[in-house]
Amino acid sequence: MAYFDVGAGQISGVRPSGAPVCAPGKTSFADFGGKAARYGAHAVVYYQGDPVKRLYELVKGSVMLYKLLPDGRRQVVEVLRPGDVFGLAGSDEYDCTAETLTEAEVQEIELRHVERSDELQRSLAKCLTNQMRALHEHAVLLGRKSAVERVASFLMYLVPDRGGASCIGPVGDADDGFDLHLHMTRQEIADYLGLTIETVSRVVSDLKRRGVIRADKADRIHLNRVCGLCQMTGMH
Template structure:
């Protein structure tokens, strides 16, 4: 079933190629972390597999990363969506508790455990970031546990509004401005992130489009004509 689908996806080289083309790298932000290794991976590269020995802590310098967990029968849940500045690889104990995969071409800073132990300033930075990611996880638990499919998709879109932290309808900037959103994820990934099936995600997008709450030509470039109206569907306000 879904397991088979995932399996097929993982082993398909053409898919990787298509993906790499589709998600062009962001204009090199040229960030660096003194004293850390830097590495680059192509989109879809599996950086950490669940159960791997925990050999390093990573910080995202460019691009996007997803953390996910699998059940033995193939069900997948994408746990976190990471962007620039986010960190991962911080399991407790010697084993990774989640898998990490590049969503786009990425550049990562790699910190060895010894370096983390030796550098209090680094720990503080990781700590601060972890607090932020923890809040995002809290929000996501609310979404997964209590929101309807439409609320999940609306919340997801609001989170991706560029330059805002998921509360785009609030604050100074006009909530009735038109906004363009790049999803950067396939329907399957959105589904696995939102705890839905690909069909439900697709249907929900279609319903939102029919209601003129969103529009799109390419299926990963969504235009939201009025953020306030979309925000009202998130269940949060």
């Protein structure tokens, strides 16, 4: 759902300790007739309403899927991590626009290949199941959480191995801090969390004032106490 340098882009030196989201320990869709493609940051892979031609697997970087209402309101429905798939619509048109947040590497598989391969279908079902669960969680966020809880949940998504069901808790005697890179503008975050830019900005400022986070650049945030932030997600 969320993304972070660690794992998402292999930019920082830290290895993500969790298993890959999809097809754990297995080869990617490349083996099934897909071909690799690279996109720059903020590139549109396809638009809502475009005819469905192929399936995509995100290999590196991060991509968001969003839907627009005719009056311009936007909802970012998924923020994808490597291993996630996109481009399936269950109809002949894409239901969302897919846009990269960072530079991204993508496997593109023609639909006819997808139809053919049992192996691919199997791996697909697995990915979709995982993404489905993320969407369930996100529905709770959008339907039932306060602005602070939304932002806290969002930030927690970006911390590997923390906050989820399998949270490992503070590691050792560490100070339980964490550095992360958002890669999203306030507008994108707001559209993801179902809020306005102003509200997101205010909540972030508030978290700073309360000493929960620290930030010099707007999209570079240091979490002072991960556990403290986690307590604010509404999930505890």
